[in-house]
Amino acid sequence: MTPEQRFEKLGLTLPPSPDPLGVYKLLLIDDNHAYISGHGTLKEDGTWIVGKVGADLDPETAKLAAQQVGLAILATLKKYLGSLDRVDRVIKVLGMVNAVPDFTRHPYVINGCSELFAKVWGDDKGVGVRSAVGVNSLPEGIPVEIEALFKLN
């Protein structure tokens, strides 16, 4: 199965690819790499999931929010590359969780995005390196922001 076919089988719906919130591109191709800007929790209706993890969102809800960020990244890949099949593999993910100071389950939260990528590109090519960290504020009050680097076919 191709990445496109694997995504279709998941039965998930993509949000629109976001408009930039400032002076930047959503995706930039440099040789055979696609750099992806920090994406947020964009919903299908164009609004954002907002709130602080550990106060407004519990870990399970935050993990779903991270999956929503992953879906927004997939939407951007499809919009600018035409197809998820253009991606050879995930190289790197940086996941930032807008959390209270004593929060410790960032890896669990960011798995919401990483598990999605693993389902689309497989357990090897869908999994790259990753850092998951806690930040104390994010644009629009979103609970999760994720940037990524992909290798292209």
Next chain:
Amino acid sequence: MTPEQRFEKLGLTLPPSPDPLGVYKLLLIDDNHAYISGHGTLKEDGTWIVGKVGADLDPETAKLAAQQVGLAILATLKKYLGSLDRVDRVIKVLGMVNAVPDFTRHPYVINGCSELFAKVWGDDKGVGVRSAVGVNSLPEGIPVEIEALFKLN
């Protein structure tokens, strides 16, 4: 016009390129990429703009601070590359705003740097991918720190 000519036309003054605050290089060339360390709000007199965004600095002042970080990055590019014309394009910017927990306008703040780069290298080549996030502390108490990746000619 060249990037150098476009910068000159802006009428802005570069601060000195910063000295490293620790064990790192300000700029490293890897093949045709120039990696730039996190830069801060260095002023012409060698001191730093300090303060927390949302408490000590309002968004407009913080945006000017981010422009000052952009100027420090330009100073480093000129010092180590000789000329802004050596840069082909902006690939990536990571902007970190030292903000209060309910701050939400990080993209507006980091535009202070991104708009400067767009003026120097143009609306295509001066604009790359970007993440803008909130952090709760930065070296020396600066309000903004920005790292970047450029492609060289």
Next chain:
Amino acid sequence: MTPEQRFEKLGLTLPPSPDPLGVYKLLLIDDNHAYISGHGTLKEDGTWIVGKVGADLDPETAKLAAQQVGLAILATLKKYLGSLDRVDRVIKVLGMVNAVPDFTRHPYVINGCSELFAKVWGDDKGVGVRSAVGVNSLPEGIPVEIEALFKLN
């Protein structure tokens, strides 16, 4: 002397290479680059150094914690590459310090890792670009998380 010989002469003991805390790889090779996931303060007994810098850890203790992160990264390099001699140079380090809001000595803390790398690969090839920033929470409550990019021979 080779990097392996220089490390041996330091008389330091490596912790085990960590298991991933989520869906990611510890190290990924892309052409002649090795991307390293965010690593934490893993001790020889497999437990973590925990605590907030500026509250539970003073700067000197936090610097030692950052050195421990550096040792965990060396353990990962040895596990997946076979030898520290496979690394040509350090390209980039991103150091995140889990600190109180008024902390300002992030560069001093992250030097704990950077000085270790400089001892292993030398003052030129062991030193790359770097950003050091403050975050308000990290996985497992660790005080320091560091990700890195190396160039391979």
